[in-house]
Amino acid sequence: MIVVPCPNCGPRNSGDLRNCGELVPRPDPSTASLVEWREYLYMRKNPADWVTETWYCRGGCRRYFTIERNTATNEIRGQEAS
Amino acid sequence: MSNRLTAQPGEIIDRSTSLSFTWNGKAVTGHQGDTIASAIAASGVDVFGRSMKYHRKRGILTADHWDPNLFVQVGDEPNVRAGSRRLEAGMVVSTQNVWPSLEFDLGAANQLVGRFLSSGFYYKTFMRPKFLWPLYQKVLKKFAPGGRIHWETSTHDAYDKRYVHPDVLVAGGGPAGMGAALAAADNGASVLLVEQYGDLGGHLLWGDDAQRAQGADLAAACRAHANIEVLVDSTVTGRYDHNWISVMQRSHDIAPERLIKARAGVMVVAPGLVERPYVFAGNDTPGVILSGAARRLINLWAVKPGNRAVVMSANADGDAAVADLERVGVEVVAVLDARKGESIVSVEGKSRVSKVALSDGRTLNADLVVTATGWTAPTSLLNMAGDRPVYDATAARYFSNSLPSNILATGGITGDGSTAELEAHGRATGVLAANRALRRRHDRVAQTARSNDPAWDKPAEMADSRTPLNRVPHPECYRSTTHGMVDFSEDVSSKDLIQASKEGFDSIELMKRYTTVTMGPSQGKLETVNAAAVLAEANQVSMAEIGTTVWRPPFAPITLGALAGRIHEPVRRSALQDWHDAHGAAPLLAGQWVRPDHYGDPMGEADNVRNNVGLIDVTPLGKLDLRGPDVSKLLELVYVNKWSKLDIGRVRYGTMVAEDGVVSDDGVTGRLGEYHWLMTCTSSGAGAVWEMLEDWLQTYRPEWQVHVTAVTGGLTSINVAGPHSRTLLERIVEDVDLSADAFPYFSVRQGTVAGVSDCIIWRIGFTGELSYEVHVPSGHALHVWEELLAQGEDLGCRPFGVEAQRILRLEKGHYIVGQDTDGLSKAPTAGLGGLVKLDKPDTIGLPELKAAYERTDLPILVGVQTDDPEIVPEEAAQIVDGGSNTILGRITSSRMSPTLGRSVCLAQVDPSLAAAGSSITVLLADGRRVTATVQEHHAHVDPEGARQRV
Amino acid sequence: MGKRPPKYSAGALIKHGLTRGDWPRMWRRPEMRSSYDVVIIGGGLHGLATAYYLAENHGITNVAVVDKGYIGGGGSGRNTAIVRSNYLTPEGVAFYDRSLDLYNTMATDLNLNIMFSKRGHLTLAHTDSALRTMHWRAEVNKLQGIDSSVIDAQEVKKQAPSLDVSQNTRYPILGALHHPPGGIVRHDAVVWGYARGADVHDVHILQETEVLDIMVEGGSGPGGKGAGGKVTGVKTSRGDISAPIVVNCTAGWASLISNMAGVPLPITTHPLQAAVTEPCKVFLPTVVVSGSLHVYVSQTDRGELVFGASVDPVGTYRVNGTLEFTEELAGHVLELMPGISKMRLLRQWSGLCDMTPDYSPVMGNTPVEGYLVDVGWGTYGFKAGPVAGETLAETIATGRNADLISAFGIERFTEGDLVGEKGAAAVGH
Structure with a gap:
């Protein structure tokens, strides 16, 4: 149960929130090729390193926000050591 | 024979108390402050159990929580650690790992063949003949260690x-x-x-x-x-x-x-x-204990651990144990100073130590061996x-x-x-x-945003300037010149470990997996360091090169009951569920909700809707209140169809797909005012749709002004369906013109129902009949429900349940997302052809929608009727290619239709079979193959919709 | 080829017991060569099985299996050891059925008892929709000759008497998909069996050898990597190896290794946790899975209950586990078997799973010539290990993807033809 800093609610148990995964920019659907679109749908960097990801404050203020988390250590940028 | 000493200065037992309990059926007493083990030991018992594999007799080793030999059954609680569990009066304590009894254990026969049961022996045999292996497994299971579950009494109670x-x-x-x-x-x-x-x-x-x-x-x-x-x-x-x-x-x-x-x-x-044992032949014989055990037994519980002792000491704690033993009258016949290289070579004895062989060649008679050979840092x-x-x-x-x-x-x-x-x-x-x-x-x-600033200053960071504790030199005492137990709970000896290393299991993790060393109940607290030492010896490398295994949680085992705590599994109930329960509704669990499945006669209930009027509680239907000037843009984005020109008071059906083009949800949305809309979605999808809307509004379209409020439980939804539904509603709706012209199909109005204002009335329906859906503020729902029944009595108004609704919707050919579609179903499969608009600048999944409509190989959802009207194929029955086993589709929904007096189905089929009139073969669960015919419409009843548009 | 280690048998055990002789090593620690015909990254079940079948079936023996740690140290030794073939899609069923065949004969094929306990497998249904999915699976299974059927709650009780099948629980058991050929296997033994079998053919098992980079030339991406390129070898912590074929069998680390070749993957890494209790006298004769309650459980012959659940919701490379996993697990297990609340959880652990969007693997050739993948195994890699090795070896030997894996190619993610196992595999153990 890691601690995730919600911009509204402050540090919260991760169980109060939902992890929405790695942030992947959405291509313009009117111009994107199918190949580009499917890269957006399926391909992930999945690094063992810092990743920008989205969380949803499901049990609190219902805000979507992004944080940087290190998937090798679970350290969260701006928070003290894990 | 009592081993209880006279009062000791540090004892923690209260001699004024007397706690009676039983040990293997015999009455024993102890004192408040005793552990189960200290009380039993005080009564003169040496043997507490049998080891796992060889069923060797075992006694106290460490006299604390990590003692591998003191697992007992207490009443209906298995695997109690007698070394640490405090004694309570009335405990029923028994040995676990014996059959038929502690004194005479058939499993001990394994000792005779022990030389053939080297570690991993089971991997090397029983391959042929193959039939012997299951038989052997049955024998193996008989010897499973551990306690017993008492199914009669054991339940998950207070945690x-x-x-x-x-x-x-x-x-x-x-x-x-x-x-x-x-x-x-x-x-x-x-x-x-x-x-x-x-x-x-x-x-x-x-x-x-x-x-x-x-x-x-x-x-x-x-x-x-x-x-x-x-x-x-x-x-x-x-x-x-x-x-x-x-x-x-x-x-x-x-x-x-x-x-x-x-x-x-x-x-x-x-x-x-944690004190670690010393490895030598016979080191698991009852009477061989660690120095800490000797000191705890004597000083905490006033238990005399033996009469003639040999002590091997490598440290001050061992020396202190010698003093304690002598103080209470134990004859210490030899003290071996490990710091000078003296050690124990082996012991003999069956139920208790009798002889001890020393490194100087002497053999002494003794009934107690105490070792103090060092520590494991936990x-x-x-x-x-x-x-x-x-x-x-x-x-x-x-x-x-x-x-x-x-x-x-x-x-x-x-x-x-x-x-x-x-x-x-x-x-x-x-x-x-x-x-x-x-x-x-x-x-x-x-x-924390909006919190008050702390009223105190953040302390300055302090450097770690602690003076470290000394590391006092200690001899490396791990194994004598003989082989003995390294893992007492798993019966793994140093010989086993050396053999494993020679076989290639030459890293600590591989050795652990092969021999199961450190895998038992103490999880390596006693064994890890000795195992590493033996491996280092086998590999002829230093201990530092071996490393250790990773200790995993928990530090000490935890009951499942405590981990579970109280069981919190909430159920969602509509405001009408009590009424349903009181009126004989069969409960149906649907996701988090409990719903009325039927009130005794689902076919009759469906029939009543077709002929009179029925009421169904559809509260779990997802409802999202949308307000703001940009709602229509949002709808345009999240639905596959057009939404820009929907007049106030009008309703439209929409389907949602995910970004990968797979159908994700559907429902109707009505426009209540200039800036006010009400969206409905599936019960199971309600939460996900809400979160999806918020994601789009917050992440991708923050400039749009839309406010979303979930009102699923706040509005109780009652569907009033059947030819008499308008007549019924006209009796209790005050301020809405319900006539066909003023309130046409796919419209929505706000009004007063049975005196309850702020109700929302939709003219929609899932049943194919003239029907209205009334959304009532939930506090007044029961009143409206009962009023509808009362006012409709002469019209034949009766409640109907989910099963009747399923029949009616299938007769009408309405598909259910997640039942008639699946995780790969794209818009063309669901037959949304005319609905989907691909010329929008953006809609969720747009490129995949376009791609899907280019394809000709996607399965198609069709209405199907079996050629024999009496046969209702099971939902999930496969559609096959004639007599072969090639799968060409499946029945997704099926029911006997009371309206048509025949079975009706929806099915996903290969496009080659999708044309109306195609004959298909359905494989029933009982193995029969029957023919069926693809229909022109999904709807089996009233495909033109005449009944609902009256 | 054909050189055999001393056979394991009851007779050999007795002989060794009497003579107190040493057993030979199951596999050696060979000197690394500077080039191999095939380098397999990952010394787990999949990598070792691939090496074994390359040698045994195709005579390709100049092969190295490299692992940064010890063999079987990843998912191969961390799974809950369940095997079964009652999948949902025809391609899934065919694939896993072949794997079960290989498990059935493995003890004799590899001359090592993998302790396959064919005890039957129950997937419980607590809702109408789950029951409908069970029927769907049963129908597809039956068409492909798999022993699989839906049974009612009373029959469930006969199969597993310790389950609470009363209908007044929060999640009543309505029935189950019963799959008699399913069971559990001693997972480490499978790894060792393949390692021993490969070692006989002089395949080099290189433990404690970490791959630092994959060498590719001629590709369209940075550094000549990526699509259109050709593999030339790998850089390891013990030096470079040249090889025309490099295979990625690294499960949870698949993305990191594949990025070295410039081939992105549709994978996210999530921990899958498991736990074991202290032993109790054996009471659970079969494998029990509940999708709704996110739990699966079996009891070993030693009396320990082995539990698993679905993957952790938060992707991470951490394997230290979470407390909430054990809390949720215990709550769900006690819904099924309230009587075991006094059993104690002894140890929890976790492994890394390479999850794909459609709960199906990514196998075979890639846009980089000579670079093959055997990844995306998610939570079902153990069941598939033997057939994955067999088909991958065939793919390497013939140069074209084996028929059984044709649905699992990486191109499906650009062509939009995903496999429909998601529904059956979410907690499909």
Whole structure:
């Protein structure tokens, strides 16, 4: 149960929130090729390193926000050591 | 024969009490303060159980929580650790791992063939003949160790959990842990001090007079300190990321075990040391004990451990054990000083030690062997924080390597010292812990938006300037010149380990998996270091090169009951569910909701809707109130169809797909006002749709002004369906013109129903009949429901359940997302052809929608009727290619239609079979193959929709 | 080829017992060569099985299996050892059925008892929709000759008497998909069996050898990597190896290794946790899975209950586990068997799973010539290990993807032809 800093609610148990995964920019659907679109749908960097990801404050203020988390250590940028 | 000594100065038993219990059916008494094991040992018992594989007789080894030989059944509780569990009156205690009895155990026959049962022997045999293997497995199961579940009495009863947020959590209540707790508390931190055993004090409790006095003073100070909460008989069982710490509390008033979850600023780890056994032939014979066991038995419980002792000592604790033994009249016939290279070679004896062979060639008669050959640092909690301890050959044990800033270690796991030195190191650690924890607390308060700024300044960061404890040199005593047990609970010997290494299992993790060393109930607390030493010997490398296995949580086993706590599995009920229950509705669990499946006669209920009028509670239908000027843009984005020109009072059906083009949800949305809309979605999808809308509005279209409110439970939804539905509603709706012209199909109005204002009335329907859906503020729902029934009595108004609705919707050919579609179904499969608009600039999944409509190979959802009208194929029956087993589709929904008097189905079929009139073969569950015909429409009843448009 | 180690048998055991002789090594620690015909990254079940079948079926023996740690140290030794073939899609069923065949004969094929306990497998249904999915699976299974059927709650009780099948629980058991050929296997033994079998053919098992980079030339991406390129070898912590074929069998680390070749993957890494209790006398004769309650459980012959659940919701490379996993697990297990609340959880652990969007693997050739993948095994890699090795070896030997894996190619993610196992595999153990 890691601690995730919600911009509204402050540090919260991760169980109060939902992890929405790695942030992947959405291509313009009117111009994107199918190949580009499917890269957006399926391909992930999945690094063992810092990743920008989205969380949803499901049990609190219902805000979507992004944080940087290190998937090798679970350290969260701006928070003290894990 | 009683082994109870006269009163000992440090004893923790209360001799004025007498606790009666039974041991293998025999009455025994002990005292308050006894453990189960000390009471049994005091009664003269040597043999407590049998070992797992060879069923060798076993007695006390460590006399604490980690004793591998003291697992007993207590009533309906299996695997109780008699070495640490406090005795209670009336306990029914029995041996576990014996058959038929402790004295005569058939499993002991394994000892005779032990030389053939080397580690991993089972991998090497029973391959041929194949039929023997299952037989052998049956035998193996008979010998499974462990206690027994009493299914008659054992249930999941009272358990509880607690959350705590201490600045500093101290794991271990010995001198260092208590020192840390006191110093942290003095420096302003809130402290939770957790001690595994029944009293604070740690090893001081069985020490000399001075040590006990020092321990008592510290304990009193801790208990008196306002900033310290003391938990005894409680174990820190795990440390997880971000210092989420689990504590198992026993001896709690309301629960046999309580799980405490702590978010600690800093954890101070002070578990002390675990004494390790010495490896020699016969080291598991009853009567061979560790020095700590001897001292605890004598000093805590006044139990005489034997009469003639041989002691092997490598350290001061062993020397102290000699003194304790002599003080209570045990004849110490030899003391072997391991520091001078003296050691034990082997012991003999079956139920008890009788002879001891020494390294100087002597063989002595003795009934007790005490070893003090060093320590294992129980670094579990440090491992869980990422530390990988490193071996120090000089001190002959492992030490922590690197720790995150929110973990500090003190006491025996960091070094050696007098009581005063241990306490001082603890205090220095406590000061540092308080500093770090208060800095964290300050950050946490400051990080929270809209919180008040902390009224105190963030303390300056303190450097770690603690003077480390000494590492006192200690001989490396692991194995004698003979082979003996390394893992007592798994019956793994040093010979087994050496053999495993020679077979290629030459790293500690491979060896562990092959021999199961360290895999038993003590999880390596006693065995890990000896195993590493034997492996180093086998590989002819240093201990440091071997490394250790990773200790995994929990530090000590936890009951499943405590982990589960109270079972919280909420059920959602509509405001009408009590009425349904009271009127004979069969409950149907649908996701989180409980719903009325039927009221006894689903076919009759469906029939009544077709002919009269029925009511169904459809509250679980997802409902989202949308307000703002940009709602139509949002709808245009999330639905596959057009939404820009929907007039106030009008309703439209829409389908949603995900970004991959797969159908995800559907429902109707009505426009209630200029800036006010109400969206409905599936019951199971309600939460996901809400979150999806919020995601789009917050992440991708923050400039849009739309406010979303979930109103699923706030509005109770009642569908009024059937030819008399308008007549019924006209009787109780006051301010809405219900006539066909004024309120046409797919319209929505707001009005007063049965005197309840602010109701929303939709003219829609899932049943194919003229129908209205009334959304009532839930507080008034029962009134409206009962009023509808009362006013409709002469019209034949009756409630109907989910099953009748399923029949009616299938007759009408309405598909259900997730039943008639699946995880790969794209828009063309669902037959949305005319609905989908691909010329929008953006809609969710647009490129995939376009691609899907280019394809000709996607399955198609069609209406199907079996050629024999009586046959109702099972939902999931496969559609096959004639007599072959090639799958060409499946029946997704099927029912007997009361309206048509024949079976009706929806099916997903290969496009080659999708044309109306195609004949298909359906494979029934009973193996029959029957023919069926693809229909022109999904709807089997009234495909033109005449009945609902009246 | 054909050189055999001393056979394991009861007779050999007795001989060794009497003579107290040493057993030979199951596999050696060979000197690394500077080039191999095939380098397999990952010394787990999949990598070792691939090496074994390359040698045994195709005579390709100049092969190295490299692992940064010890063999079987990843998912191969961390799974809950369940095997079964009652999948949902025809391609899934065919694939896993072949794997079960290989498990059935493995003890004799590899001359090592993998302790396959064919005890039957129950997937419980607690809702109408779950029951409908069970029927769907049963129908597809039956068409492909798999022993699989839906049974009612009373029959469930006969198969597993310790389950609470009363209908007044929060999640009543309505029935189950019963799959008699399913069971559990001693997972480590499978790894060792393949390692021993490969070692006989002089395949080099290189433990404690970490791959630092994959060498590719001629590709369209940075550094000549990526699509259109050709593999030339790998850089390891013990030096460079040249090889025309490099295979990625690294499960949870698949993305990191594949990025070295410039081939992105549709994978996210999530921990899958498991736990074991202290032993109790054996009472659970079969494997029980509940999708709704996110739990699966079996009891070993030693009496320990082995539990698993679905993957952790938060992707991470951390394997230190979570407390909430054990809390949720215990709550769900006690819904099924309230009587075991006094059993104690002894140990929890976790492994890394390479999750794909459609709960199906990614196998075979890639846009980089000579670079093959055997990844995306998610939570079902153990069941598939033997057939994955067999088909991958065939793919390497013939140069074209084996028929059984044709649905699992990486191109499906650009062509949009995903496999429909998601529904059956979410907690499909």
